[in-house]
Amino acid sequence: MPLRLIFMGTPDFAVPTLSALADHGHEIAAVYTRAPKPGGRGMKLQPTPVEQEARRRGFPVLTPKTLRTDEALAEFRAHDADAAVVVAYGMILPQAILDAPKLGCYNLHASLLPRWRGAAPINRAIMAGDAESGVMVMKMDVGLDTGDVAMAERLPITDAMTAADLHDGLSPLGADLMVRAMAALEGGGLVLHKQAEDGVTYAAKIEKxxxxxxxxxxxxxxxxxxxxxxxxxxxxxxxxxxxxxxxxxxxxxxxxxxxxxxxxxxxxxxxxxxxxxxxxxxxxxxxxxxxxxxxxxxxxxxxxxxxxxx
Known part of the structure; x- marks a missing residue:
């Protein structure tokens, strides 16, 4: 049986994963994304790329300012989801939210964990001169990208690649990886491994x-x-x-x-x-x-x- 999923994401990077999960028959019970922000001419409110795709497909969209209230938790639980898929959502999930889906919450992270935990893994991998990057599926815990990992795909970084190029290469790669991960989860065969203790680095937010x-x-x-x-x-x-x-x-x-x-x-x-x-x-x-x-x-x-x- 297909999974009943909550999808949580915000930027362009997350859109292919949402689309791929829906196209592979999973039921999208709700889409959580960040609230629209003013932008463009006239500074009109601009919905996030994930919200635009969700509304195009007719999925329910929620844009809570926080997930730390009793009301937010009750609403999240009411979706009765098997699992949540998180891709660049931009908001920390408290333990109660992580515990709500029957099978847990799974994050698509744009690095080869434990290297480049944190906010800007694509930028930091290029800036550090790394020879490769990748995407990993991680079962989330309350730490900063410290959860057990399940699957990975790698992508070489060439000197010609910009952050935009690497972003555009990893985004569809990650969508395919998450589809395979959810298929394994659905069949009871998703194998999780502890992250290595060696090689931990942090991808701090880029400062001006x-x-x-x-x-x-x-x-x-x-x-x-x-x-x-x-x-x-x-x-x-x-x-x-x-x-x-x-x-x-x-x-x-x-x-x-x-x-x-x-x-x-x-x-x-x-x-x-x-x-x-x-x-x-x-x-x-x-x-x-x-x-x-x-x-x-x-x-x-x-x-x-x-x-x-x-």
Whole structure:
């Protein structure tokens, strides 16, 4: 028999999992997501991507501000779910909620646990220079991503990958993994294992203060920093244009030949010297402008000889 599920998620990353579970015949008793926020022209309330998909499919949607009240717990229990599936929901589940579904609550986490527990595993894996990432299904407990794990899929991280690229690769991979996990749970064959005690790292939330590029670092570290923050919040630097310090976000780059003082522009292809080696900027964005290729930027913003990023 298909499972009766509560789905809990918020961003684009979670939508393929919701869709896949429904398409494979599971009953979606309710969808929990974050409340709409103002955005766009006129600052109208914008429903989350998960809410949009849930309403398109006719699923009941709930957007509680907290799950820590008796009323919220009673409402959650009233769904009489076999299990809950949680994908980037953005709210901590208290023990009473975790205990409510008959078979437990299962999280799809975008890292190879116990590496990168926490809020920003995709960004941190790229920024740290990891060779691979992945998705794991975890039975949730009250700890920060400390629950027993059941299944995993791995994905190599190349130097060309941005956080957006890795996100887009892991999202459908995770949807397929959760479908297989729920099929195993349905059949009584989902095997759980304790997480390893070695190799624990924490993926702290990205802070704006760490977005500025440090050109004194080696080229590979600069590249991974840039790609780990692309497109949001965007790694940035300043360059002098006609006596004005212009801030630009660098969205995509590649390793390049050349050497020089850290931050120096080395050629007319926007190769920039790092502490060791150099990178070539491929795509960037001026404040208030759309993303553009480096060649287009240089046509509209010619840099003088000796220009440098700082």
């Amino acid at each position: 203060a760490e977005a500025r590029i440090d050109w004194t670092k080696p080229a590979h570290a600069v590249l991974r920093h840039i790609h780990g923050l692309s497109p949001f919040p965007g790694a940035w630097s300043e360059v002098d244009v006609d006596g004005e310090a212009v801030r630009v976000k660098i969205l995509r780059c590649a390793l390049a030949d050349g050497a020089g003082a850290a931050g120096a522009v080395l050629d007319d292809r926007l190769s920039i010297a790092c502490g060791e080696g150099a990178i070539r900027i491929i795509e960037l964005q001026r404040a208030g402008k759309a993303p553009m290729l480096a060649a287009d930027f240089l046509r509209g913003t010619p840099l003088k000889p000796g220009a440098a990023f700082s």
